[in-house]
Amino acid sequence: MIKFDRVTKRYADGTIAVDGLSLEVPTGEITVFVGPSGCGKTTSLRMINRMIDATEGQILLDGVDVKSIDPPTLRRGIGYVIQQAGLFPHRKIVDNVATVPHLLGWDRKKARDRAMELLERVGLDLKMADRYPFQLSGGQQQRVGVARALAADPPVLLMDEPFSAVDPIVRTSLQEELLRLQAELNKTIVFVTHDIDEAIKLGDRVAVLRVGGHLAQLADPPTLLARPADDFVREFLGRDRGIRRLSFISDEGLRLRADLTVPASAEVSSVRDTAEDWLAVVDGADRPLGWAAVKDLPESGTVADVPLAPYGTFVRGRDSLRGALDAALLSPSGSAIAVDEDGRVAGVATREALDEALGKVAGGVGA
Numbered sequence: 001m002i003k004f005d006r007v008t009k010r011y012a013d014g015t016i017a018v019d020g021l022s023l024e025v026p027t028g029e030i031t032v033f034v035g036p037s038g039c040g041k042t043t044s045l046r047m048i049n050r051m052i053d054a055t056e057g058q059i060l061l062d063g064v065d066v067k068s069i070d071p072p073t074l075r076r077g078i079g080y081v082i083q084q085a086g087l088f089p090h091r092k093i094v095d096n097v098a099t100v101p102h103l104l105g106w107d108r109k110k111a112r113d114r115a116m117e118l119l120e121r122v123g124l125d126l127k128m129a130d131r132y133p134f135q136l137s138g139g140q141q142q143r144v145g146v147a148r149a150l151a152a153d154p155p156v157l158l159m160d161e162p163f164s165a166v167d168p169i170v171r172t173s174l175q176e177e178l179l180r181l182q183a184e185l186n187k188t189i190v191f192v193t194h195d196i197d198e199a200i201k202l203g204d205r206v207a208v209l210r211v212g213g214h215l216a217q218l219a220d221p222p223t224l225l226a227r228p229a230d231d232f233v234r235e236f237l238g239r240d241r242g243i244r245r246l247s248f249i250s251d252e253g254l255r256l257r258a259d260l261t262v263p264a265s266a267e268v269s270s271v272r273d274t275a276e277d278w279l280a281v282v283d284g285a286d287r288p289l290g291w292a293a294v295k296d297l298p299e300s301g302t303v304a305d306v307p308l309a310p311y312g313t314f315v316r317g318r319d320s321l322r323g324a325l326d327a328a329l330l331s332p333s334g335s336a337i338a339v340d341e342d343g344r345v346a347g348v349a350t351r352e353a354l355d356e357a358l359g360k361v362a363g364g365v366g367a
């Protein structure tokens, strides 16, 4: 565990970058420091590995004051990833990653094998291993940066805006890769970003800092979204806070109806008299085909002859309420089709059911 105990950093010119910061970073979790430019995120991060020394207070790593550990020893147990990856330009990719194991005295082959293993782990094509950094895209370089930070298998990883310089699509895939890696590795990660969406996606806990280096709130993402501590945090979270909260709420409380589906092979005459406006049409394997408007049903024939309206689906038990709502908005029926992991229809969440579930969410705010 990393513990900040009333940590202050005053730079030589008198700037107070961090002011009496106290917080704990639990082992094996991702803690994100987020906040506007100049709020002291980077300074806080760098005080952990002593690239910057605190003016007052203590940072304890598993109970030991980092100031009592000499920086090279300290940094051996702490991986560090920065924006633009910071790779050595004149070394091949594999050698960039093997540098730390090499410094730790591993022989050349063992260090190289470790580097190749890590490149694979971070999702990089091994053909890249013998290239130089300039021959890689920004996103690929960031992957190498992560592999390099993991090379000595440090228990702690510090990441300073590591994905800020890449486009949104690459950024999303790097974020997902990090979450996948973390599920395997369980590192203690401190991640700095100014992007609240990134913070909410990656953080087990999110520390929101305000300018002057004050901690405004430390909470898990659902709590942060439901109960911001003050106006500053509320504003920082942005206008669509309510919608984003739905991503953290499981769809399990959503009532499904089993009686709103009809096989495409059914005779129209068997469904004409239903009181419903819409029916979800499924194929022989129970997979959704679309929505049939009951009022537009022909006089005779099978449902297969009916023109179908578009539909949206969500995976029951895996998607959030936001996924269900999104699926409903993709269809003129206003209802969402729930499917199981194999894509078979599990039921229909009607507008009424969604309304009921959303009502419970709204009722939970401030509770």
Ligand SMILES: Nc1ncnc2c1ncn2[C@@H]1O[C@H](COP(=O)(O)OP(=O)(O)OP(=O)(O)O)[C@@H](O)[C@H]1O
Pocket: 011, 012, 013, 015, 016, 017, 035, 036, 037, 038, 039, 040, 041, 042, 043, 044, 194
């Ligand atoms: N070496 C320095 N000397 C004086 N002031 C500094 C120094 N380094 C940083 N600062 C100031 O300390 C404050 C916090 O800076 P820091 O880089 O930690 O913020 P940040 O939250 O990481 O910002 P950004 O998101 O813009 O990178 C800022 O006001 C900055 O200008």
